[in-house]
Amino acid sequence: MTPLWWAIVVAAIGCYLLKLAGVSLPESILNHPKVQRVAQFLPIAMLSALVAVELFDHGGRYALDWRTLAGVTAGVIALLLRRGFLVVFLVAIGVTALLRLLT
Amino acid sequence: MAEPPADRGVILRAAIGIGLYAMAFGASFGAISIGSGLTVAQTMVLSLVMFTGASQFAFVGVLASGGSPFAAVSAGLLLGVRNAFYGVPISEILHPRGLARVWTAHFVIDESTAMAVAQATPRARRYAFWATGLILFALWQLGSLTGALIGRAIDPSAVGLDAAAPAVFLALLWPMLRRREARWVALGGVAVALALLPFTPPGVPVVAAAWVALFAGLLPNREGSREGTELSEDGQAT
Numbered sequence: 001m002t003p004l005w006w007a008i009v010v011a012a013i014g015c016y017l018l019k020l021a022g023v024s025l026p027e028s029i030l031n032h033p034k035v036q037r038v039a040q041f042l043p044i045a046m047l048s049a050l051v052a053v054e055l056f057d058h059g060g061r062y063a064l065d066w067r068t069l070a071g072v073t074a075g076v077i078a079l080l081l082r083r084g085f086l087v088v089f090l091v092a093i094g095v096t097a098l099l100r101l102l103t
Numbered sequence: 104m105a106e107p108p109a110d111r112g113v114i115l116r117a118a119i120g121i122g123l124y125a126m127a128f129g130a131s132f133g134a135i136s137i138g139s140g141l142t143v144a145q146t147m148v149l150s151l152v153m154f155t156g157a158s159q160f161a162f163v164g165v166l167a168s169g170g171s172p173f174a175a176v177s178a179g180l181l182l183g184v185r186n187a188f189y190g191v192p193i194s195e196i197l198h199p200r201g202l203a204r205v206w207t208a209h210f211v212i213d214e215s216t217a218m219a220v221a222q223a224t225p226r227a228r229r230y231a232f233w234a235t236g237l238i239l240f241a242l243w244q245l246g247s248l249t250g251a252l253i254g255r256a257i258d259p260s261a262v263g264l265d266a267a268a269p270a271v272f273l274a275l276l277w278p279m280l281r282r283r284e285a286r287w288v289a290l291g292g293v294a295v296a297l298a299l300l301p302f303t304p305p306g307v308p309v310v311a312a313a314w315v316a317l318f319a320g321l322l323p324n325r326e327g328s329r330e331g332t333e334l335s336e337d338g339q340a341t
Contacts, residue, residue, distance in 0.1 A: 007172030008145050011162055012152035014176070015183035019155075020208040022190020023199055030191050038320030039188045042181055042313060043157055044285050045292035047276040049312030050164050050178075052293040054269040057168055057300055057308075071266030075273060085274050086127040092270030096263030 067103065071096030114222065114231045121214050122238040125156075126246035131267055132159055133250025138264050139167035143251045150247035154240065155212050157275055158182040161309070164268055170306020177310045189216040196220075196228045210236030284319070291315035 001009075022030065029035070055069065056062050075092035083091075129150065136146040141163060149159045162179035166172070189211050193199075196219055199207040210232070219232035254264075280286050292315050296308035303311070 003172045007176050008148055011176040011179040012149060014180045015153045015155055015158050016209060018183045018187045019211045022187035022211060023194050023204050023208050027191055030188055034321055036188060038317055039185050041288045041316035041320050042184055044279050044288045045312040045315040046182055046309060047272045048289035048292035049296035049309045050161060051269045051272045052296045053168055053308055054164065056297060059169065060301060068266045071263055072269045075270035079274060079277050085124060088270055088274045089131050089267055092266045093263035096266035100263065
């Protein structure tokens with residue numbers, strides 16, 4: 001197996017085991033307020049870090065493709081207009097693809 | 104006593120709606136996964152076994168940025184932590200024992216938990232969990248496979264797919280940012296990631312952002328704690 005396959009298997013089974021732990025562990029551990037707050041903040045911190053890296057990382061250097069930024073900005077506008085996920089997705093890739101075609 | 108059929112109809116329609124949404128979400132995952140260099144088989148193993156959207160997107164996102172498999176695993180697992188906390192309300196609703204835990208666990212995700220806890224009666228909660236979990240699972244696989252096959256046929260950057268990943272992460276993040284402290288945590292995550300970007304191997308900036316969550320979570324809580332892990336009101340994917 002390649003390292004990538006190993007990573008996929010470990011991460012996939014690990015995510016399943018986290019779910020299994022949730023329905024198996026004593027409630028007192030998971031119901032601790034501090035533990036819950038950390039769990040609540042984890043996706044927020046990491047998803048926002050992912051957005052930043054996806055936008056500004058170019059092989060370990062800061063770089064920004066303005067067409068990608070324009071597409072994502074259009075997606076944010078769709079979010080502000082309370083559009084659903086699919087609209088946000090299509091608007092973001094549509095604007096970027098269009099700009100790339102024109103420039 | 105059986106649930107009045109009308110209630111089941113309402114729940115089922117909502118579950119199908121969420122499932123269709125997840126299918127579109129799954130299609131974008133499939134396309135982004137292929138664009139990140141995974142094969143169709145690898146993409147489908149993630150959808151079938153990992154089966155939790157944000158972790159799957161994070162895993163392929165870290166790989167796409169050149170991150171090591173280890174960094175990708177860390178990011179996927181850290182984003183999967185919240186599913187463990189959904190186990191608390193789900194255990195109260197379903198009381199799974201022994202082997203039942205093994206298959207119930209697989210379907211404990213944002214959407215099934217949100218739908219289950221939103222119902223008024225214990226029977227409706229159980230029905231909502233299984234209806235949402237099973238429909239979403241089926242449509243998520245269908246969407247992932249379709250997206251992966253489309254992704255293999257096209258040039259990802261020509262169709263603007265590089266804008267899709269950050270847009271998807273923002274869409275996932277959006278409903279979580281209603282509270283002010285959540286917005287501070289998001290800002291902290293961005294700051295840590297950007298500060299580390301030039302100095303660390305790819306993937307590390309994203310994993311390091313987990314420290315922001317740990318730090319913020321252990322600080323004294325000033326806004327008053329809320330019960331349970333936060334779910335978006337409409338059961339949207341996270």
